[in-house]
Amino acid sequence: MDAVVEAVTILENNPAYNAGRGSVLNVKGEVEMDALVMDGRTLGSGAVSAVRRVANPIQLARLVMEKTSHLCLTAEGASKFARAMGVPEVPEESLITDYATMRWKKNLNPDANPVKCQMGEMGTVGAVAVDKEGNVACATSTGGMINKMEGRVGDTPCIGCGGYADNQIGAVSPTGHGETIMKVTLPRLILFHMEQGKGPKEASDMGLAYMKERVSGLGGVITVDPTGQWAARFNSLQMSWAAAQQDQLHYGLYHGEDFTEPV
Ligand code: ASP
Numbered sequence: 008m009d010a011v012v013e014a015v016t017i018l019e020n021n022p023a024y025n026a027g028r029g030s031v032l033n034v035k036g037e038v039e040m041d042a043l044v045m046d047g048r049t050l051g052s053g054a055v056s057a058v059r060r061v062a063n064p065i066q067l068a069r070l071v072m073e074k075t076s077h078l079c080l081t082a083e084g085a086s087k088f089a090r091a092m093g094v095p096e097v098p099e100e101s102l103i104t105d106y107a108t109m110r111w112k113k114n115l116n117p118d119a120n121p122v123k124c125q126m127g128e129m130g131t132v133g134a135v136a137v138d139k140e141g142n143v144a145c146a147t148s149t150g151g152m153i154n155k156m157e158g159r160v161g162d163t164p165c166i167g168c169g170g171y172a173d174n175q176i177g178a179v180s181p182t183g184h185g186e187t188i189m190k191v192t193l194p195r196l197i198l199f200h201m202e203q204g205k206g207p208k209e210a211s212d213m214g215l216a217y218m219k220e221r222v223s224g225l226g227g228v229i230t231v232d233p234t235g236q237w238a239a240r241f242n243s244l245q246m247s248w249a250a251a252q253q254d255q256l257h258y259g260l261y262h263g264e265d266f267t268e269p270v
Contacts, residue, residue, distance in 0.1 A: 008046055008069070011134040011146035015042075015065040018132035019148055022104045025130035027063055029104050030150020032111040033157050038102045039082075040150050041163035042068040047143035047172035047233075054079040054164035060096045061089050065148045068164070070094070079164055107150075114154040131163060133170065133180030133229060141233035143178035145170035145194075152185065161185025167195040174233055176201050179211070183218075183226020183243065191218045197230060207232050211240035 019027025030038045042064035043054040053072025055064050056079060070092050071080050080088050090096065131149035147170045149163045162185035163169035169185075171194040172178035179194035193214050200210035207230040218224040219242055227241025229248060239248035239259070249258040256270045 008044065008144045010136040010138075011144045012044060012065055012069050014134035014136075015132055015146040015148050016063050018134075019063050019065060022106075023130070024132045025150045026132045026148040027150075028102050029107060029130075030102055031153040031155075032103065032107050033151070033159070034115075034154045035157055036108070036111055037157070038099055038150060039155075039157070039159075040064045040148065041161055041169070042146075042148040043164050043166065043169040044068045044072055044146045045144065045166065045170055045172040045178070046072070047145075047174040047178055050173060052078050052166050054166070054169070055081070055085040056160045056164040057082045057158055058085040058089070060086065060099055060102075061094055062097045062102070065146050067092075067094055068146075068148075078166060081160070082158070110153055131182040133182065135170075135172070135178040135180050135229050135231045135237075137178070137231045137233055137235050137237075141174060143172045143174055143231055143233055145172040145178040145180045147180045147182075149182075149185075162188040162193075165189060167192045169194070171195050171198055173198065177207060177230060177232035179228050179230045181226055181228045182241075182246065184224055187218060187222050187224030188226060190222050191224070193218055193226065193228065197228060201230075201232060207236050207238040208240060211238045215240060215242045 022029035039057040041056045045052040053068045055067050133147040135145045137143045151161050168189045170180045176198045181193050197210045197214035200213045211230045225243040227246035231237045256268050
């Protein structure tokens with residue numbers, strides 16, 4: 008849990024990604040973020056949806072898991088909980104990049120093709136991890152979809168859609184068009200294939216293929232099992248990913264790429 012929350016915190020702080028600072032904007036030009044964590048030991052989970060003015064929604068999601076009896080807090084209730092937990096409120100402008108503003112304006116143009124503007128331009132962040140005892144965890148964080156309606160909640164904070172972790176099977180974190188991921192509950196579907204005996208790579212490909220065939224959805228996932236097998240698979244044009252195992256770092260961006268370096 009520490010590893011996945013720390014990894015996602017770093018990515019939320021990096022303005023290149025659609026999470027935390029750098030989030031895409033809703034139709035009103037505002038930042039509303041979703042995040043989820045799940046602990047494979049207990050199936051404990053915590054999430055926030057449509058949350059505003061926090062730098063690291065993933066840390067707030069972990070607090071929901073650890074400090075409340077609920078799984079998900081939303082909007083103003085999530086902000087109130089953040090204040091009660093002493094999480095600092097940050098100015099909204101500190102989360103908004105020039106790039107996000109430019110894309111928001113471009114998409115307000117009625118001639119813009121919303122699908123074209125979204126594809127290849129997503130950038131939700133996620134992490135999965137397995138420790139030496141076979142405990143798995145996942146974390147996912149996003150600003151959502153460009154120019155989404157105010158109050159729109161995507162796949163990310165929904166358990167089984169924005170991620171799932173179970174020590175008996177493995178852990179998955181996805182990216183892609185949230186409404187499509189939710190229709191097939193992609194992470195839980197992939198874990199179902201692993202329960203049936205498939206490895207992370209084959210199960211991930213099967214889940215992504217089903218989403219493509221059934222609801223024309225493209226996306227990507229990172230998957231681990233409790234023995235340390237892992238996969239980073241996608242049928243979108245690209246997905247930036249990295250994996251660290253023992254003293255090796257693997258990473259890639261396009262199909263067929265898997266660079267390896269010593270850590
Ligand atoms: N899944 C995210 C959402 O729909 C978007 C993304 O993966 O970039 O909110």
